Amino acid sequence: MDAPEAGKPPVLSAEIFVIPLEANRFLVYAPLRRAAFVGNAGVVNLLADLREGRTEGVKEGADSGDEALEFLRRLEIVDAGPETPPHETFADEPEPTSVTLFLTTACNLRCTYCYAAAGEGEARHMPPELARRGVDFVVGNAVRRGEDHFEVNFHGGGEPARNWPTLTETLAYARRQAEAHGLNLTAYIATNAVFSKMQLDWVVANLDGASVSCDGLPEVHDANRVTPGGKGSSASVLHTLRRFDAENFSYGIRMTVTAAAIPRLADSVEFLCANFHPGQIQAEPAYQIGRGAVAPSAETEAFVSAFREAQARARGHGQELTFSAARAGTLTRHFCAATQDLFAITPSGSVSSCYEVFDESSPRAPIFLYGAHDGEGGWRFDQEKIAFLRSQSVDRRAWCAGCFARWSCGGDCYHKALAVHGGGEFAGTERCDIIRALTKDQILTRIAEAGGVFWHEAPTDAVAVIEGCDCVSCGE
Ligand code: SF4
Ligand code: SF4
Structure with a gap:
């Protein structure tokens, strides 16, 4: 991460999700940065200001000694440049091993x-x-x-x-x-x-x-x-x-x-x-x-x-x-x-x-x-079918765009989505509530295991392919 330029307003550099916990506490989650922490309404408001470009009060950035901004920079949530979503590496023809x-x-x-x-x-x-x-x-x-x-x-x-x-x-x-x-x-x-x-x-x-x-x-x-x-x-x-x-x-x-x-x-x-x-x-x-x-x-x-x-x-x-x-x-x-x-x-x-x-x-x-x-x-x-199946990725599904679990859930079981919604627009399933509840638990556990203040894993290459399958339906 580059050092912030003196006098330049801080820039939000992460896709952020804010998940209310209890009593003025919020889980702030930046999935693509593999970062999360529990904050109060003040830091949530700061993030909202940054998202909306309201930087008058915070524009001095690092020079102001603002601890919250420094903390957000450390987690690559501010001033860290563009994020890299998970990439896809499909060959034209399937070449499975x-x-x-x-x-x-x-x-x-x-x-x-x-x-x-x-x-x-x-x-x-x-x-x-x-x-x-x-x-x-x-x-x-x-x-x-x-x-x-x-x-x-x-x-x-x-x-x-x-x-x-x-x-x-x-x-x-x-x-x-x-x-x-x-x-x-x-x-x-x-x-x-x-x-x-x-x-x-x-x-x-x-x-x-x-x-x-x-x-x-x-x-x-x-x-x-x-x-x-x-x-x-x-x-x-x-x-x-x-x-x-x-x-x-x-x-x-x-x-x-x-x-x-x-x-x-x-x-x-x-x-x-x-x-x-x-x-x-x-x-x-x-x-x-x-x-x-x-x-x-x-x-x-x-x-x-x-x-x-x-x-x-x-x-x-x-x-x-x-x-x-x-x-x-x-x-x-x-x-x-x-x-x-x-x-x-x-x-x-x-x-x-x-x-x-x-x-x-x-x-x-x-x-x-x-x-x-x-x-x-x-x-x-059948190349047309392959292209269609490959296109069923979470980033192309409007319903999932606002879901904090999307980059780890990956849109859940496509067969299940078809069973619930037919060929129509995906509009969530009962499993979504389970996914979000248990994903939230995992994030809080990671924060706790990392010392209780924040979780931030070193950036790695984004994973494109889930190896193997924890299929939802293979209860033979
Ligand atoms: S939990 Fe549901 S809404 Fe969220 S990404 Fe998964 S399928 Fe989409
Ligand atoms: S392989 Fe299993 S998890 Fe994947 S779409 Fe089919 S039923 Fe769902």
Whole structure:
């Protein structure tokens, strides 16, 4: 930051949001500066004056010895020059080095809130040759781009382990390709973790990590995550988690919280933290879609209160509880990879950019399916659809312009926005209140952890792409 010129009026140099707290206290947040502090009405008025160019009373700047201005300069809120919003780095044609394979729509469970309504209708399975084409594509891209790594993710629609032949053959093939091309391979699975002994042995021995759907306390989990015969699945899932811990296998837990389970969220998180060692625990209100379409909404103030209590309990165990769209400090125009060229393949060979759109029968398939295999070993993409998906960034959404969470939220789940507003103008969702409440908590926590006066992280390159996806709906 340059020193202010003597006699020059101070200039506001940050996008500022003022969030009222209690009793004449305000949270002042400059997301693009990664800066925040708690101030009084005086500093808020000063910022308003600067924003409106009313600088008569403050124009002497540094020479006046004005402490408030000096403080604002230190946080790059004043006289720091233009800000840099997160940039985008899309190639013309998608060149992914990560492939997600929706291996099957079949499932061994019938969870009451399943977004995919898995197990209903005729099951579709991905053949191994189609999965190999996906692997070939990302391997070719990694080689062409000079990268040393590619990634294979096994995912639903249903439970990926229900298409065991394709799962195991594809991994073996990917390993051979990695070796042949001198590349590193990482392979993950999103799973309900109800495995046979043979499957569990294989997962631990062969994969790099797993995202496990588990709702916490056995009675909470078993209320919704049941077999086709209606039997709870927690005994199997907890057995898997114990094995993962015993083997130091890397995994995260993804909790789906129904309205009925909100009062038990803190106890469920406590149970998981006290008994297991996941790398991450994420809690999301149940998405009202699929079998959960008619369930009462869990996107409520009660969820926020329960999340706060659960977060406090998790921290007591040295663990952080996460919610996908609250991520203060992250700078992005996008919530997830759905608008950033996610390369996911349906069992029939379409290319999807959304974990929610795992086959051609999805109501939103026309939006999220943007390519297909070309019948000759390659893939063709619809450039118009790609351009449309990429354009769904938070900076182009009028409703989000005044929201302090926008540069970290990235506009939240686009699939959810479509489910709520159809193709119409976005006008917020119930999740927005959760996002803002929990993002505000994170900012206040950062201030507290930084000594209690302000938070300001050294400027870094703005992040354009969210790696991986904490999808809101992947509670398989
Ligand atoms: S977060 Fe939403 S838009 Fe992104 S992949 Fe998941 S369902 Fe699709
Ligand atoms: S209005 Fe909602 S979707 Fe938009 S940035 Fe804010 S919290 Fe995210």
